Amino acid sequence: MRRFLMKGNDAIGEGAILAGCRHFFGYPITPQSEVAHYLAKRLPEVGGLFMQAESELASINLVFGAACAGARVMTASSSPGVSLMQEGLSFLAGSELPCVLVNIMRGGPGLGNIGPSQGDYFQATRGGGHGDYYTIVLAPNSVQEILDIMKKAFDLSDMYRMPVVVMADGIMGQMMEPVVIDEEKSVEIPPRPWATIGRDYHEDRNEINSLFVVLEEMEEVNLRLLHKYEEIRAKETLCEEYMLNDAEVALVAFGTVSRICRAVVDKAREQGIRAGLIRPITLWPFPYDVISRAAKSAQCLLAVEMNMGQMFEDVEIGAKGRVPVYHYGRLGGMVPLAKDILEELKKVSERGGTGR
């Protein structure tokens, strides 16, 4: 066990290395580039490979190839770059290949800006590319959690043979916090009997493929994916609750915003408002059950995000119309301030369950 002071972006890289990842393919984009800088130095030290590709299209397909070869592999990018990777992500999902994609989100749409944003929530939690699929989406909110969640991301992607997306933003990337690293922990990478590593190295002959021209065969694949997704929904949903039991108003926030909201809950309680916080850690699968439970005990829910109301829709789904669901968001790379969230919280707590 050792303690370090570490930056979020470095924790992504170090977390990947601790998880046994030895291959990174990527393309520069702000505010993701520091992940690449870190791994460009660090991977060769541990006998790994860092390779800069000519585009995000190439990056995700290099990841595809390395995954076919059985490697624990990742890439990182930021919103516009992640958009470019969506075709590849769909192929990875269709071919049932494990890998990790980190998205350090920035303001958008279009080229937008490099400010922190949560504008890619829809894209990430609804598959992102074409076709009928999901990826697991993890949203850490501290440097320690980033470090630990990278391991979890690789483990989940292996267990379910699917891409896992880790979502953060420039604030999470730049933030420095003390972390504890347990270097003793050994990594177990599960065997990959399906990998295309040459016929001599496994039984029979392997084919990695997402083309199923016979409709019945495609439906069979879709059903297999569906069952996998149902299992993940049942087993892997992660959510942190804070002061939720007696809360009249439940805030719902993830990532950077959830840190601010936690402070807002404390402040509100000081002022006599019983506030609580639901922090989804997996954005897909989304913790609908926790939302649903809160919708029974609280008077209203307030989704706070750095977008115009994306996770808000999932909160509404979870609330099932039992209580009003409100949204407060800052856009364009702006971060909501604690005092403004508190103001909004007061407003909705007054309106409470009486409607919008």
Added chain:
Amino acid sequence: MSKVTFREDRCKGCQLCTTACPKKIIVMASSINEMGYHIASVTEQEKCTGCGLCVIMCPDMVIEVERGQAG
């Protein structure tokens, strides 16, 4: 003597083999296979030299040649 045999169920009747045969002994049969193609065939088997060029040309690996001893 050499002998040419055709895996008739795989022949698509493209006729590429007919252009490859130096002796011009491959002809298209009037009969058709299950896929509905006129199949390639050799009528004058004794003229076959066993050169195997038809085997090289066939895109569907339909043809097998048994090359006899010279003379």
Added chain:
Amino acid sequence: MKKITARPYSLRDVPFHYCPGCMHGIAHRLVAEVIDELGVSGRTIGISSVGCSVFAKHYFNVDMIQAAHGRAPAVATGVKRVLPDRVLFTYQGDGDLAAIGIGDFIHTASRGEKITTIFVNNTVYGMTGGQMAPTTLIGQVTKTTPFGRSVEINGNPIRVCELIAPVEGVAYVERVSLHNPKEIIKAKKAIKRAFEMQLNGIGFSLVEALSACPTNLGLSPLEAIKWMEEKMIPFYPLGVYKSPAGVV
């Protein structure tokens, strides 16, 4: 009696779905024969591309990967960087390699990746029903150039061998044709040389195989061969464009 049979070990005994007179079957066989002769079947991984030849994934008796449109070189690189001792080939058509995938192709070549690309050029999109390809000849009628390809509207055809030969990192480039047995024998030699470049760690290798698509040319297979001789080969000259000795 000496038996001359066609099917190499590295091809599975399943019928090809290709149209009558399509030369993908010939190209598949040559690649498989070379893999057999080099004794690398058990450590070869092939990448099939999008287009008619996507089904190559099903035909080769080696481990196969089906890549996204144009991305076969990136996928092959990904595998090779994890497993440098394996033999990698991509099998790509003209749309996949020279249109949507030309960026990946050039960068993979310039990195000198030790992989072999088999590029089948038949001047037309097959799978999607006969549209213009980057290699469609000027004046050639396709579904999307119904009045013939014009330079003003569609630009010029791309000569891939000429384009890539000067790029550093490229070890071997040859253009061959599959329209008669003599050229097919040469094509096989080229493919073998290309794989040897990879096995000897010299660099990226490319064999462009001219081929006919009778269905989408609207010609009989025999007419298509004639068309190749009269129209295609004069525009796409056969020969070695680069070898370790340099650009030819």
